[in-house]
Amino acid sequence: MNDRLPDYHTIEAALALAVRAPSVHNTQPWRFRIGDRGLHLYLDPARALPSTDPDQRDLVLSCGAALHHLRIALAGLGWSAVVQRLPDAVNPNHLASIELVPHRPTMTDTALSAAITRRQTDRRHYSSRPIPPGYLGLLAERAGVHGGIVRQAAYGSRDQLVEAMRAAARQHSGDPNYQFELAAWSGRHDAVHGVPALNALPPLAAQRVPARAFAQHRLVDPKREPDYAELLVLGTTADDRLARLCAGEAVSAMLLTATNIGLATCLVTEPLEIPELRKKIRVGVLDNTTHAQAVIRIGWLPTGLAALPPAPRRAVEDVLDPFDATEIATAR
Structure with a gap:
């Protein structure tokens, strides 16, 4: 340089x-x-x-x-x-x-x-406190700078999205290759990567919005009330490598904006990893107009919940050639 x-x-x-x-x-x-x-x-x-x-x-x-x-x-x-x-x-x-x-x-x-440094993936239930429409509009605006199109899943489209999430969890639970891969990247305590046990929830059949079933889950969710998370689907008009890269930038813009406001977030991609379910989300939630790239759970944490321990990260020297x-x- x-x-x-x-x-x-x-x-x-x-x-x-x-x-x-x-x-x-x-x-x-x-x-x-x-x-x-x-x-x-x-x-x-x-x-x-x-x-x-x-x-x-x-x-x-x-x-x-x-x-x-x-x-x-x-x-x-x-x-x-x-x-x-x-x-x-x-x-x-x-x-x-x-x-x-x-x-x-x-x-x-x-x-x-x-x-x-404050942003965390928080898989716990969110409270019923409503998110002002202006906040959601700001998230959509920030995503739009990077070519992302944000749709709030509500009413019937939310039901279709949640059912796709449950279907993905069921399909993955019966896939031994997926389960082996999941176990290899979760539950470890001394690693610099993967999802630690203290950040992962146990799978619950009654959960309204299912979380990915990571191994050795030890996160305790007090569940003082049902999960009232809003579900935002980020789509792009194209679906090539460039569109997906820009979608990641849009996701980051949304997550950091939400964190700055004080909202909790959780990035979800599991139902989009199965082609037929991704197609159903495109049709049922995005009106068959854009390609779904990510789902973001967003909401307010219940009062009094402590912050989660930070997920591990590799040192800069480990990712710098x-x-x-x-x-x-x-x-x-």
């Missing part, structure tokens, strides 16, 4: 926030590389989930969330990211080239950057 770019400590601070992005099974399927003009984001195929996510849609979505987290973190540190998505036609795992230019942080940059001027030049 040259002297017109941030120093390594600034890059390290931004990446430390970027890796806090949500990812399927907390696989953290990203790698970064420092180039002579900025940074590069790659999908790490070694962290693929062939039974859960055979077309790598969830992995690309996860990397999109990390890309947005990185952009927000850099903006908060005084650098604007000029992003070229899918810059290398030969290498589809090279998801983004990020050129950095000086930038004066806005109040929104600062607020969203601060929200990164050494600079390779030849490869970066070729990629550009």
Whole structure:
């Protein structure tokens, strides 16, 4: 990198926030590389989930969330990211080239950057306190900047979405390959990835909105009242790799905005991992107009609930490749 770019400590601070992005099974399927003009984001195929996510849609979505987290973190540190998505036609795992230019942080940059460390995936029940329509409108607006189209599942469409979620849970419960993969990425206490037991709920047949059945679940949900979570479905007009990457950025924008407001969130992708159920959601919830990329549970936590322990994350040095001027030049 040259002297017109941030120093390594600034890059390290931004990446430390970027890796806090949500990812399927907390696989953290990203790698970064420092180039002579900025940074590069790659999908790490070694962290693929062939039974859960055979077309790598969830992995690309996860990397999109990390890309947005990185952009927000850099903006908060005084650098604007000029992003070229899918810059290398030969290498589809090279998801983004990020050129950095000086930038004066806005109040929104600062607020969203601060929200990164507070955001959590919270699978517990949410209270009946209503979400003001203006808040939901702001989430849709922030997603729209990245090409995301948000639909609130209500009444009949909510019933169809919840039934798809239950059907996915039933189908996955009988799939030994899926169950083996799920167990490999959950329930461990000393790992730097995967879903820890203290963040996972037990599967309950009576649960109105089922959560993914991670292994060795030890999260206690007091269930002071039924789950009143709102369900937001994020869709895109296209369904290629670029659309999925941008959908991940839209998801991140929604989650950080919700966190800044004080709302709890939980990203859900399980029913979208089964093609026939994803099609039903497209038809029944999105009026067959957009492709469903993610479902977000959102709401207020009941009063008095403690924050969850933070999910583990890999250190920056574990996801940062050494600079390779030849490869970066070729990629550009």
